[in-house]
Amino acid sequence: MEQQPDRRWIILAVFAVVAIGVVVAVLVGQGGDSSDDGDTGGSTQASAGGCKKVEAPEPKTVSFEKPDQVLKAGEEATVVVKTSCGTFEIALDTKRAPKTANSFAFLAKEGFYDDLTFHRVAPGFVIQGGDPEGTGTGGPGYSVDEKPPANLAYTKGIVAMAKSSAEPPGRSGSQFYVVTAPDAGLPPEYALVGKVSEGYDVVEKIDALGTPEEKPKQTVVIEEMTVEQG
Numbered sequence: 001m002e003q004q005p006d007r008r009w010i011i012l013a014v015f016a017v018v019a020i021g022v023v024v025a026v027l028v029g030q031g032g033d034s035s036d037d038g039d040t041g042g043s044t045q046a047s048a049g050g051c052k053k054v055e056a057p058e059p060k061t062v063s064f065e066k067p068d069q070v071l072k073a074g075e076e077a078t079v080v081v082k083t084s085c086g087t088f089e090i091a092l093d094t095k096r097a098p099k100t101a102n103s104f105a106f107l108a109k110e111g112f113y114d115d116l117t118f119h120r121v122a123p124g125f126v127i128q129g130g131d132p133e134g135t136g137t138g139g140p141g142y143s144v145d146e147k148p149p150a151n152l153a154y155t156k157g158i159v160a161m162a163k164s165s166a167e168p169p170g171r172s173g174s175q176f177y178v179v180t181a182p183d184a185g186l187p188p189e190y191a192l193v194g195k196v197s198e199g200y201d202v203v204e205k206i207d208a209l210g211t212p213e214e215k216p217k218q219t220v221v222i223e224e225m226t227v228e229q230g
Helices: 007-019 098-109 200-207
Strands: 077-083 086-092 120-122 126-129 158-161 176-179 192-198 221-229
Touching (some): 086 200, 098 221, 126 200, 192 200
Antiparallel strands (some): 077 086, 120 126, 126 176, 158 176
């Protein structure tokens, strides 16, 4: 089953936006430099919005039994996400979500996210990536359970984990999303990772490539993820 924030929770938000006269198409599923010269093997020709034109990577299958412990609860850690649209950074919330943040950092350290795509771009809502299969159904071979804070609001820049509607609140694998709506209006069911701390303009570049079908107009690749601790 495809992992994504549940579209049912966006309906009220859409009505609220329409009520104030702003037309926004919301369908459910960071500052960076557009001159970023990382190469994923495809053409580096500049495309609309400053994103490089790249080839879609081949699907891959990865299977871990469980994540190693790479972060301590409360430890300061940042994940640097280098993409074909530029680089943004995620400050991991190791205090409120130690298990989820650790799993995300573990996968980043293992190179799991390298050469994966943002397979889903729902403009004005979320950009979503981290699926090794590129279909919305793949994962790392394990899952983590950690309910998010009951008062968590999924506002612009928040990074959380995607899950299917059949999975319990707080369950996650590898797929994550960055909220691009002022407030996505989601219930506290999606495991917290952290928040974009630098490069949100790169997130906006990716969001601008979204379509009503939630497929990006061109391939957006995560070239590399690295973890900075302390």
